[in-house]
Amino acid sequence: MKETYMKECGTSFNALTVNEEASRCLLCYDAPCSKACPANTDPARFIRSVRFKNYKGAAEIIRENNGLGDICARVCPTEKYCQLGCSRSGIDRPIDIGGIQKFVTDFEKASHMHILEKGTPNGKKVGIIGTGPAALEAGLRLLIMGYQVDFYEKEGLAGGYLRTGIPEYRLPNAIVDDNIHRLENLGATFHYNTEIGKDRTLEDLKEKFDAVLVAVGYSKAKCLPMFEKNPYVISAIDFLHNVKADQGSHDVKNNVLVIGGGDVAMDVVTTLKKLGCEHVTDVVYEELSEFLASEKELAGAREAGVTIIDGYVPDAVNENVVTFKARHIDATYTLTADQIILAVGQKPDQTFGLPMEANEVKEDNYHVDGNVFVAGDITKGDKTVVWAVKKGKEAACAIDSYLGGKDHD
Amino acid sequence: MINKDLSIDFCGVHFENPFCLSSSPVGNCYEMCKKAYETGWGGIVFKTIGPKSFIVDEVSPRFDILNKESTDFVGFKNMEQIAEHPLEENLADIKRLKEEFPDKVLIASIMGTNEQDWEELARLVTEAGADMIETNFSCPQMTSHAMGSDVGTNPELCAKYVRACKRGSSLPLIAKMTPNITDMVPCAKACMEAGADAISAINTIKSITDIDLERKTAMPIINGKSSISGYSGKAVKPVALRFIQQLRDGIPDLPISGIGGIETWEDAAEFILCGATTLQVTTAIMQYGYRIVEDMKNGLMHYMEEQGVEHLSDLVGLANKNIIPAESLDRDYKVYPDFDLDACIGCGRCYVSCFDGAHQAISFDSETRKPTCDHDKCVGCHLCALVCPVHAIGMGEIVLKEGRAGQPSDKHPFNKHWL
Numbered sequence: 001m002k003e004t005y006m007k008e009c010g011t012s013f014n015a016l017t018v019n020e021e022a023s024r025c026l027l028c029y030d031a032p033c034s035k036a037c038p039a040n041t042d043p044a045r046f047i048r049s050v051r052f053k054n055y056k057g058a059a060e061i062i063r064e065n066n067g068l069g070d071i072c073a074r075v076c077p078t079e080k081y082c083q084l085g086c087s088r089s090g091i092d093r094p095i096d097i098g099g100i101q102k103f104v105t106d107f108e109k110a111s112h113m114h115i116l117e118k119g120t121p122n123g124k125k126v127g128i129i130g131t132g133p134a135a136l137e138a139g140l141r142l143l144i145m146g147y148q149v150d151f152y153e154k155e156g157l158a159g160g161y162l163r164t165g166i167p168e169y170r171l172p173n174a175i176v177d178d179n180i181h182r183l184e185n186l187g188a189t190f191h192y193n194t195e196i197g198k199d200r201t202l203e204d205l206k207e208k209f210d211a212v213l214v215a216v217g218y219s220k221a222k223c224l225p226m227f228e229k230n231p232y233v234i235s236a237i238d239f240l241h242n243v244k245a246d247q248g249s250h251d252v253k254n255n256v257l258v259i260g261g262g263d264v265a266m267d268v269v270t271t272l273k274k275l276g277c278e279h280v281t282d283v284v285y286e287e288l289s290e291f292l293a294s295e296k297e298l299a300g301a302r303e304a305g306v307t308i309i310d311g312y313v314p315d316a317v318n319e320n321v322v323t324f325k326a327r328h329i330d331a332t333y334t335l336t337a338d339q340i341i342l343a344v345g346q347k348p349d350q351t352f353g354l355p356m357e358a359n360e361v362k363e364d365n366y367h368v369d370g371n372v373f374v375a376g377d378i379t380k381g382d383k384t385v386v387w388a389v390k391k392g393k394e395a396a397c398a399i400d401s402y403l404g405g406k407d408h409d
Numbered sequence: 410m411i412n413k414d415l416s417i418d419f420c421g422v423h424f425e426n427p428f429c430l431s432s433s434p435v436g437n438c439y440e441m442c443k444k445a446y447e448t449g450w451g452g453i454v455f456k457t458i459g460p461k462s463f464i465v466d467e468v469s470p471r472f473d474i475l476n477k478e479s480t481d482f483v484g485f486k487n488m489e490q491i492a493e494h495p496l497e498e499n500l501a502d503i504k505r506l507k508e509e510f511p512d513k514v515l516i517a518s519i520m521g522t523n524e525q526d527w528e529e530l531a532r533l534v535t536e537a538g539a540d541m542i543e544t545n546f547s548c549p550q551m552t553s554h555a556m557g558s559d560v561g562t563n564p565e566l567c568a569k570y571v572r573a574c575k576r577g578s579s580l581p582l583i584a585k586m587t588p589n590i591t592d593m594v595p596c597a598k599a600c601m602e603a604g605a606d607a608i609s610a611i612n613t614i615k616s617i618t619d620i621d622l623e624r625k626t627a628m629p630i631i632n633g634k635s636s637i638s639g640y641s642g643k644a645v646k647p648v649a650l651r652f653i654q655q656l657r658d659g660i661p662d663l664p665i666s667g668i669g670g671i672e673t674w675e676d677a678a679e680f681i682l683c684g685a686t687t688l689q690v691t692t693a694i695m696q697y698g699y700r701i702v703e704d705m706k707n708g709l710m711h712y713m714e715e716q717g718v719e720h721l722s723d724l725v726g727l728a729n730k731n732i733i734p735a736e737s738l739d740r741d742y743k744v745y746p747d748f749d750l751d752a753c754i755g756c757g758r759c760y761v762s763c764f765d766g767a768h769q770a771i772s773f774d775s776e777t778r779k780p781t782c783d784h785d786k787c788v789g790c791h792l793c794a795l796v797c798p799v800h801a802i803g804m805g806e807i808v809l810k811e812g813r814a815g816q817p818s819d820k821h822p823f824n825k826h827w828l
Contacts, residue, residue, distance in 0.1 A: 027756075030757055087755055090755070
């Protein structure tokens with residue numbers, strides 16, 4: 001079961017099949033895919049490079065536009081972004097852009113390419129709180145511009161949700177490690193087991209650094225009031241964290257109820273199945289037609305044999321017996337489970353007294369006040385990795401403009 | 410399943426169908442030829458037999474391919490020379506094949522170094538029972554300059570060797586031509602005047618398919634070096650058709666065995682329409698096997714049915730009169746492209762190609778992602794139709810150029826790319 005969890009899933013093109021896929025690309029003018037990538041990874045441009053056998057050039061385009069290109073290749077819900085407008089859909093199906101991107105970034109790794117280079121030091125320092133995707137992308141951009149960058153991470157390893165939340169079969173820790181090493185090689189310093197607000201204060205960092213970027217993400221699970229203090233209940237992010245920390249050597253119960261229908265819920269139910277849980281029942285607020293999870297994730301869950309009850313809300317709970325009510329029809333559903341996992345959303349854990357509005361920090365182009373900036377899930381916009389990359393990139397530019405660097409459009 | 414008579418007569422020899430193996434690695438021994446006959450090939454040109462004095466000594470490896478996108482074998486490069494088996498063994502194979510397959514055609518390909526060789530070889534293959542002789546004046550990778558395409562570019566030598574063969578045999582004789590020449594007609598004429606009965610064309614084109622970027626030599630690599638050698642396959646079809654057309658223009662009604670990149674019934678039909686009576690295939694067999702003849706035969710039958718033709722010979726050369734000098738073409742009109750916007754998928758490729766490769770007539774609306782064509786700028790070149798991945802661009806309005814006489818309705822501009 002551990003092997004099933006540890007084995008990476010998804011498309012794996014080889015030199016032959018990647019050329020076939022790239023040849024399917026129509027090489028559009030003003031390509032819809034490139035316009036749809038929040039991080040400006042520019043798929044049209046790198047697919048064209050693959051089509052004309054320039055894998056190294058393709059790797060440069062990806063890495064220079066999206067510092068976490070190998071991660072996005074694996075976890076991005078491409079059907080909602082680049083593949084959504086793909087012209088090839090007018091003939092049959094969109095190009096597998098994530099698959100091509102994974103091939104190219106794997107090639108980059110196998111060829112030991114070092115695409116990003118440290119900028120000439122400008123004598124200025126930026127402290128970054130958090131090491132999730134927004135933090136890592138911002139750090140890369142700042143290092144390239146010549147800043148000294150220090151990361152503060154409350155855990156013993158860097159990567160944030162990439163390391164603790166996304167299951168190994170979707171994003172191996174080895175890929176996260178590669179990205180941390182890339183930052184270290186560019187000169188970044190990582191301060192582990194250092195929680196700001198406990199081990200050090202934000203005020204300290206504001207003093208020490210020319211600018212501070214708060215990119216702490218949504219690391220705390222939301223709970224539904226009726227499930228509070230229930231011994232059968234565990235949050236999705238705790239569950240995923242534990243399994244990934246154990247690298248799949250994790251005992252699961254035989255009959256588990258999962259509540260939630262987003263990508264995190266799909267990760268939970270699929271992980272349960274991969275670990276050998278016999279009965280996985282996922283009860284989801286949305287009906288299938290309005291599902292929040294990405295197609296790939298939902299397909300993975302269904303393939304794994306998860307029972308999905310859509311359109312129901314929890315109505316009553318007595319220890320491990322939960323009764324749900326249908327939202328649109330007159331029906332109830334009661335189930336007894338060995339364990340209940342809640343995947344009903346996340347929120348920020350610590351926000352250092354920054355001005356908040358509905359779990360998002362009030363900011364102006366990532367700037368809060370003084371020398372404090374924010375990025376990642378705690379700012380407005382989608383809560384996906386590719387959006388975190390976009391925000392990290394833009395926040396780095398905002399910091400650079402603030403510290404007297406060039407104007408960024 | 411359709412069943413039509415594909416038989417055809419060529420230089421007095423009856424072929425049950427026009428499909429033959431060309432003289433090459435695919436017809437190198439009894440077992441291969443037997444399997445080819447049993448698979449349905451109408452004839453075989455047995456791999457070229459040389460004189461005893463010429464020792465065949467091949468390199469390893471000896472082939473290369475040109476790829477494009479994910480298509481292998483766009484073109485094929487071959488360094489193999491003539492048959493490496495002993496003369497007696499080849500003659501014995503020919504004899505046995507004719508005994509076992511009396512209704513199939515066996516053409517013996519031969520190549521000598523001097524008149525005595527040619528005469529002797531012609532006599533030997535005739536005695537072995539061959540139905541026809543093909544004189545190989547065209548192999549571009551021989552290790553002797555007295556043999557191969559160096560001969561085929563010299564009309565006097567060609568004529569001399571044809572006459573020598575005719576002294577050794579009374580069988581119908583096909584002279585196989587090299588495309589490594591500007592104009593094939595003088596050599597072909599010399600052969601015909603010397604007594605040849607037909608021409609086969611084309612042999613392979615001298616080539617370098619690619620260069621190994623690390624080892625800085627051509628492919629295939631033989632102990633760090635390589636050589637120029639013959640190129641064949643789909644990529645050479647346009648060159649082959651052009652030579653065959655020119656032969657038919659230069660020598661009216663010339664009997665031709667067509668060779669060069671044939672792998673489908675459509676290719677076969679194209680060669681026939683250009684004037685070939687029989688057809689020869691190698692590269693596609695090397696890639697896919699003898700079985701390809703099944704679809705070539707069946708497809709050709711369906712084409713005959715569609716065309717309402719009972720005898721294959723009725724199709725031979727039908728395109729020749731419609732391929733005319735550039736100066737004779739009707740230049741009085743232009744045809745505008747017509748855009749089927751319902752079929753258009755908005756990729757913008759027509760816009761890119763029109764701007765970068767034509768006349769900047771197409772504009773592209775970035776909101777609707779649809780093209781429009783400015784007739785003032787459009788010259789009617791139809792590059793847009795060729796690049797459209799969904800064939801959404803076809804024939805639009807026909808207009809006469811200013812000051813030209815005639816009626817647009819009298820023009821016949823339609824072509825197969827306009828679906």
